[in-house]
Amino acid sequence: MQVNILTKEDLNQFKTELIAEIKLLLSSGDHAVSNKPRWLRSSEVRKLMSISPGTLQNLRINGVLPYRKVGGIMFYAMEDIQKMMEGGKYNG
Structure with a gap:
């Protein structure tokens, strides 16, 4: 298990970075923040794409869909x- 400090x-x-991004959003002229979340959990991705947990795991393992793991x-x-x-x- 890898531990990051x-x-x-x-x-x-x-x-x-967070403050800069918030300022950019507020200064963009369109003050309505999008209802679309920027980050999705696995369950939300599976529901959005209508795929199984195994398919999502294969997308991760094969590098097709990048992810970030937090806690x-x-x-x-x-x-x-x-x-x-x-x-x-x-292809990012």
Whole structure:
């Protein structure tokens, strides 16, 4: 089991990036934030794509769909899902 340790610098960098992204969203002229979530959990991806847990696992293992694991929960970027669906395979 791999353990990653977060430092204060990591948290400060995350905070800076988060604030910059929020400012960008608010200054974009369209003040309504999209209802579409940016990150989806495995269950949401399976429901969206109508696939089984095994199929989603195969997409992860084969590198077709990138994911991030946070505290044992896998998250998928909506952008990656859309790219994969449009192109047949994610090439990011």
